[in-house]
Amino acid sequence: MGTKQFSGLPEDADLARADSLAREIFADVANKWAFLIIEFLGERTLRFSELRDEVEGISHKMLTQNLRMLERNGLVERDVHPTVPPRVEYTLTEAGQALRATVDGMCGWTRQYLGHIESSRDRFDA
Secondary structure: OOOOOOOOOHHHHOOOOOOOHHHHHHHHHOOHHHHHHHHHHOOOOEEHHHHHHHOOOOOHHHHHHHHHHHHHOOOEEEEEEOOOOOEEEEEEOHHHHHHHHHHHHHHHHHHHHHHHHHHHHHHHHO
């Protein structure tokens, strides 16, 4: 997480610039764990352990890091209930729900072209 301050000016969204906020956001959310977290949280509010069970293969550390990053970017909301032990739930914000539409599109694209990609990999690797 960088220390650069962004101004909200158009250059912050300029993908051609190496120091644009848009590139930083892409680096944050365009990873397999963030995509899967967004996909599962789009279905319902989940506790940490429920989310870890849904996202097969994710470690405790990676789930924690990705949830913090998504919360920092305003895509996930963390709700702590004052119980003993504390109950923590995660849900997508409005911005997170909007991003989920893109994630759903990527998931659909993957399902549609999975066979094509597998064939291409086989030809390339042969």
